Amino acid sequence: MQQHTYTFDRWEDRSGHRQTWKFGYRGTAGEFGRIEVVYPARRHGDRHVTEVSGDTVPATSFAGWAYGRKPSLHLGQLSVGGAGIRLKRNRWAQTRAGRALRMQIAGREYRYLATSARHHDRALIRNGVEIRTRRHGSGARKKVTFTVLGPADATDLAVAAVMCGVNTRNLTRGGAVRAFFNRSMNWLEVGQ
Template identity: 80%
Template sequence: MQRHTYSLDRWEDRSGHRQTWTFGYRGTAGEFGKIEVVYPVRRHGDRHVTEVRGDAVPTMSFDGWAYGRKPSLFCAQFSVGRDGIRLKRNRWAQTRAGRALRMRVAGRDYRYLATTARHRDRALVRDGVEIRSSRQGKGARKKAVFTVLGPADATDLALAAVMCGVNTRNLTRGGAVRAFFNRSLSWLEVFQ
């Protein structure tokens, strides 16, 4: 089975007002060329947008309710180019496999799931291809590392990359509980 490893370095632009700060990952991924993940590219009130673009990868954007600097899976919208993609997940499932985010892109079915209880390790899976992603390091040395198993194409890698700019804590039970309490406390602030 084919196996390749690519890493994207974390970057940030803190120029101007803090509402205009942007963050992300960028680097070169072999034959896929340069890839850049940017979040938040745009802000719409309480919603943030993460976008991935590059030399050979399709442009993708993920729009969701803001959780920190990233969009979350809550009320999310996903698009590849100009095509909207339907996202499905079972938020009440007890296992990580049951809580996986499911989507159909370019006629292929994908699952994006947590591989460990910690929020750093995820996997994008379709028939014959698996891309494991993890975030390593701290501070300025932080990286997003992708391990590609199987004959992946540019769409596969772009999907895995855009999800690095999305808060996916809800893919684990513990992360879902923390996200629920954070949302509840945020909503309570609105009524004060």
């Protein structure tokens, strides 16, 4: 099975007002060329949008309820090449595999799941292809590494990249509990 590894560096643009700050990852992924992840690329009230663009990858975006600077899976909407993609997940499942985000893109079934209890390791899987993502480093040295197993195409890489700019803590039980308590505290603050 063929395997390729690509590492993207984290970047940030803190110019202007705090509401206009942008963050993300950028790098070169072999034959796919340059790829850039931007979050929040746009804000719509309490919803943030993460976008992926590049030399050969389709324009891909993920919009969801804001959680920090990233959109969360809550009320999430994925778009690949201008087509809206239906997302499914079982938020009550006990295992990481059961909690996986499921989607169908261009007639292919995908699963996006946590591969460890921490939020650093994820995998996008479809028949014959797996793209493992690992976030590592801290501060200005943050990076994301993509390990591509199998004959991946530009769509596979675009979806894996956009998910790096999405808060996916809810894919683990522990992350879901933390997210619930954080949302509860935010709602309490709003109510005061």
